[in-house]
Amino acid sequence: MALPVAPPDCTAVVFISQFSGNDGPGYAEAAQAMELAAAKQPGYRGFVSARGADGVGIAVSYWADDAAALAWRKHSDHARTIARGRAVWYDAYAVSVATVTRSYDWQRGGA
Amino acid sequence: MALPVAPPDCTAVVFISQFSGNDGPGYAEAAQAMELAAAKQPGYRGFVSARGADGVGIAVSYWADDAAALAWRKHSDHARTIARGRAVWYDAYAVSVATVTRSYDWQRGGA
Numbered sequence: 105m106a107l108p109v110a111p112p113d114c115t116a117v118v119f120i121s122q123f124s125g126n127d128g129p130g131y132a133e134a135a136q137a138m139e140l141a142a143a144k145q146p147g148y149r150g151f152v153s154a155r156g157a158d159g160v161g162i163a164v165s166y167w168a169d170d171a172a173a174l175a176w177r178k179h180s181d182h183a184r185t186i187a188r189g190r191a192v193w194y195d196a197y198a199v200s201v202a203t204v205t206r207s208y209d210w211q212r213g214g215a
Numbered sequence: 216m217a218l219p220v221a222p223p224d225c226t227a228v229v230f231i232s233q234f235s236g237n238d239g240p241g242y243a244e245a246a247q248a249m250e251l252a253a254a255k256q257p258g259y260r261g262f263v264s265a266r267g268a269d270g271v272g273i274a275v276s277y278w279a280d281d282a283a284a285l286a287w288r289k290h291s292d293h294a295r296t297i298a299r300g301r302a303v304w305y306d307a308y309a310v311s312v313a314t315v316t317r318s319y320d321w322q323r324g325g326a
Contacts, residue, residue: 107231107232107233107271107307107308107309108231108309109309109311110229110309110311110313115316116227116229116311116313118221118227118229118275120218120219120263120275121218122218124323152231152271152273153267153271153273154265154266154267154271154272154273155265155267156264156265156266156267160218160263160264160265161265162263162264162265162273162275164229164231164273164311166311170316190321190323194321194323195322195323196218196320196321196322196323196325197218197320197321197322198218198219198220198221198318198319198320198321199318199319199320200220200221200227200275200277200315200317200318201315201316201317201318202221202227202313202314202315202316203313203314203316204311204312204313205226205281205312205313205314206311206312207309207310207311207312208309208310209307209308209309209310210301210305210307210308210309211306211307211308212235212301212305212306212307214307
């Protein structure tokens with residue numbers, strides 16, 4: 105897969121979560137639905153996520169600006185899923201919203 | 216584990232990588248050594264990482280300011296490990312450095 109590269113001035117939303125272990129299949133389905141829905145929102149610039157065997161997950165989404173990130177947070181499907189996350193899937197989460205100041209990337213055999 | 220919460224104005228470094236699959240034990244040992252070394256640097260504010268079964272990993276470190284983040288990037292032990300990452304462990308990576316503008320967190324049973 106291609107790793108998303110965030111241009112300067114875009115908004116990064118870093119979502120760190122501890123999975124509860126409850127309803128894993130429901131969680132996986134909802135996570136995929138949210139990833140697809142986010143990609144259709146105005147100002148979407150990219151997404152990547154990882155979850156390790158210890159249940160700690162990190163999801164990073166990139167947005168054109170803070171308003172676009174906030175609009176996605178308040179989107180009705182997303183708000184419902186966030187509520188379900190608190191009710192069932194997560195034991196804890198922490199969110200940081202940040203403005204990208206610089207970025208760089210590397211790939212094997214790249215220029 | 217406690218999830219790190221980033222206060223506004225701190226610098227977040229988001230490191231996204233695709234693991235090559237080469238020398239997993241060496242990688243795990245180096246990753247742990249770097250996590251311990253980073254925590255001793257001036258301006259360190261927290262760290263969290265996750266790597267999924269698909270080999271995509273995300274590591275987020277928080278710093279008091281951009282200078283502290285840059286100093287860690289240039290730290291000799293870290294620079295050696297970065298070079299080894301390009302030589303052996305990674306097929307690709309992308310780094311975003313960003314200034315936190317807002318943050319919030321939640322935990323089950325919390326206030």
